[in-house]
Amino acid sequence: MKLVKAEIIAIGDELLYGQIMDTNSHWISQELDLVGVKVVRKTTVGDKREDILTAFSEAEKRADLVLITGGLGPTQDDLTKPLLAEYFNCPIQEVPEAVAAITEFFKRRGREMTPLNILQGHLPSCCQYVPNEVGTAPGMWFERGETYWMSMPGVPHEMKKLMRDFVIPKLPEIFELPIIFHKVIKTAGIGESWLADLINDWENALPENIKLAYLPSLGHVKLRLTGFGTEFKSIEAEVDNQIQLVLPKIQKYVYGYNNETLETAIGKLLRENRKTLALAESCSGGYITHLVTTVPGSSDYLQGAVVPYHNEFKQKILRVKKETLESKGAVSEETVQEMSKGVRQLFGADFGLASSGIAGPDGGTAEKPVGTVWIACAGEGFIETKKLQLTQDRLLNIQLTGVAVLNLLRICIEKYDK
Amino acid sequence: MKLVKAEIIAIGDELLYGQIMDTNSHWISQELDLVGVKVVRKTTVGDKREDILTAFSEAEKRADLVLITGGLGPTQDDLTKPLLAEYFNCPIQEVPEAVAAITEFFKRRGREMTPLNILQGHLPSCCQYVPNEVGTAPGMWFERGETYWMSMPGVPHEMKKLMRDFVIPKLPEIFELPIIFHKVIKTAGIGESWLADLINDWENALPENIKLAYLPSLGHVKLRLTGFGTEFKSIEAEVDNQIQLVLPKIQKYVYGYNNETLETAIGKLLRENRKTLALAESCSGGYITHLVTTVPGSSDYLQGAVVPYHNEFKQKILRVKKETLESKGAVSEETVQEMSKGVRQLFGADFGLASSGIAGPDGGTAEKPVGTVWIACAGEGFIETKKLQLTQDRLLNIQLTGVAVLNLLRICIEKYDK
Structure with missing residues (x-):
């Protein structure tokens, strides 16, 4: 050909x-x-x-x-x-x-x-x-x-x-064209080289007619499998078969396929489980709520959000304790825990998400440099937290926090709600 | 040359x-x-x-x-x-x-x-x-x-x-290069052809060595003046002189020059006037707060924001009256007025901004089709509102609402606070 x-x-x-x-x-x-x-x-x-x-x-x-x-x-x-x-x-x-x-x-x-x-x-x-x-x-x-x-x-x-x-x-x-079938596996929460390490053996054992491409973007890595052959149905089956083989190695990072986004994926999970969501965004400043609300029909599961840009509002609106803010600081595990619990309660939601960090370019200290971000997800009977150490760039820090928070929610739904 | x-x-x-x-x-x-x-x-x-x-x-x-x-x-x-x-x-x-x-x-x-x-x-x-x-x-x-x-x-x-x-x-x-000086006038709140109508006479009277380009983008039109000559200082003076001539015709649409954005421009205005801001975003879902918080140092003037994605939270958190929601609906002048007052009070801010609308693709009615958005700005002794009739596209509606709300704030600061 x-x-x-x-x-x-x-x-x-x-x-x-x-x-x-x-x-x-x-x-x-x-x-x-x-x-x-x-x-x-x-x-x-x-x-x-x-x-x-x-x-x-x-x-x-x-x-x-x-x-x-x-x-x-x-x-x-x-x-x-x-x-x-x-x-x-x-x-x-x-x-x-x-x-x-x-x-x-x-x-x-x-x-x-x-x-x-x-x-x-x-x-x-x-x-x-x-x-x-x-x-x-x-x-x-x-x-x-x-x-x-x-x-x-x-x-x-x-x-x-x-x-x-x-x-x-x-x-x-x-033209005489090859018969091609593409399928994209969407992952978040793991870098390209770590992902490559995890699936190295599988990748090396791929048949000649199936190619793999790594397509990294901000906080995400897409794996594109392309199968070539002479008959569409059989290539599709071959590609799907390879995906079944690799999934056990990477399942916890996979949020969807093809055109799915992290926002649509968590929307689907929440809707399927009939659960609702509320957000308390400090350093991410409304960005994550914006991502969630770009999805048509998000009002089915999103209750609302608060951006408490100063400590007094973390106390007044989200009921974060004064002592916590004074002893641990606004950017701390304890504070995001209380924020996520507080916003969950305020909106009567099943899941409460929270972010607090130093987006930069100013405000960093030796102990908590620019790019230090704490995130939390609270639900019935659990709170999961994570500390992120991001970059010097304000916008990048906001965007990476967004991916991390939505991915934390996805993991919590999978873990506690299925 | x-x-x-x-x-x-x-x-x-x-x-x-x-x-x-x-x-x-x-x-x-x-x-x-x-x-x-x-x-x-x-x-x-x-x-x-x-x-x-x-x-x-x-x-x-x-x-x-x-x-x-x-x-x-x-x-x-x-x-x-x-x-x-x-x-x-x-x-x-x-x-x-x-x-x-x-x-x-x-x-x-x-x-x-x-x-x-x-x-x-x-x-x-x-x-x-x-x-x-x-x-x-x-x-x-x-x-x-x-x-x-x-x-x-x-x-x-x-x-x-x-x-x-x-x-x-x-x-x-x-190379022997022409001496060139560029200056860009940034405008919002007016379409390209209306702007062209306003400045038609001025444009036709521009000297040979000064060119004008219209650069439209989402909700904004940039006017780029390019002066050519043999000596930098004199071209700069010529271009600035032309800007002084055109400004009276378009002053109310101009928010800045060159790399300034609407977010940085309102940040500058708020900081200069030592005023603070709070937002209640319904249909815009956190997008405007995100725009405001992309600017380094925005915590100097942003108090916080609420995204009340259901009526009960407009009542509970922002003190919108139940009767208003029932008689006028969530997408109404009265509701955004109460939202803007409520969020201003909640955060003790000088200015309260609010949006409520039908972003789409669903939720439209004959009376309030998709793209119908009400916005408001409340301050000491005033509330300004505006009705927008936008598009069928959800993301576009969110983005255009963002430009309109920030521009309304700019106009209110200029009008009531100087």
Whole structure:
């Protein structure tokens, strides 16, 4: 099976001058990787005739598939369409179906259409018109020699829809592609190298047709298994079988699969167990509650939260004892224990979570340097605590505390509530 | 004055396969734009000999400056250094200064050094060694014909330090660059087209050597003024003079300049006025408190926050009247008024902020569709409220509520407290 090579060309001055970050190329890379097409080059050029034509001819020499984004606006500085017509040597002519679609697009939104918009329905005669249901610039599909081309608008959601509806489904028709199945194991609470140590034997014994990738991000490590083969169902079964083999080694770090997040995972656990949650966030300053409330339907299990940014409110609202704060300090195991109990009681919740630490950049001492954070989870008959020693960076400390607190909750639900 | 043209080459399989998003090229573009160097092309290639060499030779034909990131790790799959040596036709040899710096780097961190790390201090003999103080892969500066080259690691903070400390200061020495002065006016609470309408006359009357760019982002619009000339002080004065001319038209939307954010701006206002703040966040779920607490030193003015995710806690903790909730509903002007008063009292704060709304995707009604949000700011002797009609998207609604609430606080401080 021949490797299918793709190149991505992003067109637009705004991408070169740093006004807009090109997230399209990254997204396209990910999608193509999932179906077994290899991106071999990405190029960004401005709205300039020679630069665009050079990018086209360089790409044609190397690639089986050329994906172009941007430069399809209705104004004169958008050059992609006329230059494609020039490059493929065919005239631009009206495509009645495209003009009708654009007219309909404006009508539906009750917006004025200009003559320039109508011209967006005129396309090079040698391309296949690909309807864009969510915008005015159509997609254009070209074939010449052994290279296939797709031109798409630069607006991310328009590009994504054309990729999902047209390009990705078309690839297996024109190329011989490997059959690929991906599954991602999501973990938290363990670093990449420790995780690698734990699963080393399993990794070395993986069959030839299953590849493993470590994808670390803030406080998380994702394990992506990619299986290759000739028949989808059997690859899926093979990958799932390997996951069953590795799970016993890493079970306590695994919170979900594929698109699941720690927030959605704890939401699912709480809902399944019909349990509720309350948070007392000192150093994390509302961030964890924000994470929890980004999940639709979180009001089913979240009762509420308090951010007591000074000791007097830890006492007054959460009933932390004055003596505890005076003898142990706000950043201490005893204080987060009382905070987690207090917030659980205040909101009548099943679980109470608490954080208290020195986020920085100031406020550190020799005994409790910046990055020292205590967290706690209180429930019926238990309190679990953990001390974190994080970084010098305030925002990073807030984010890492968030992952650690939600992961502590997950562990407590698994441990005490099942 | 000749236009200085730059090309950026990013090297690494992980960039092509979508494992890592290339944020470096975007950042470099922005920095070069600020000093008047035009990026004419960005290229991303994988860890493959021919592809990298092709990218080098294509760039040399077109550019005055070539900036390369990535491919400088200690392992065999990192090819940038040997290929630069091959391309410039000079041997790799030990640079004692570089080896000493790497040794020192590991010593400072108490980490083990491998023989591969020592080899990172061996460089092509035709390059200038540029110390990397925050990592192990040195920068390399090359000059040939009329093109200048810099190779930097792909780790963003290492690349940024080399750009700031070495490349950017070097550019005026080797190129004749325009003298440029930028100043950014930060606004919130007004959309791009309305802002454009307000300042249309002023914009049309701008002198030839001052350019205006609208840079919209979530809930904000930045106005970037760029002045060109031959002498820095006089351009700075010209730009500041234009800002004084436009300010009367837009003053109430302006919260700061350049790197200021809405969070830092309200922090400054509160600190200057020795005032304190408390928040009651229902639909925004802790997000606004998170924004406020990302600012170092925010404990000087933030007292605390409550997220009362159910009506009973709005009553119990914030003293919202049962009758108000029953007759007007949780998402109403009356409820946010009582929430803002209640939270102000609970924390003994000068200002109390409140939000209540339907973030979505569910929970909307015909009368109060998804995206309906009420916000309030209470202070000594006043309460200001505002109704927002936002989007269908939960996260977007949370974020837009955040901008609106902080902007309402800013307006109230300006109006009642100065």
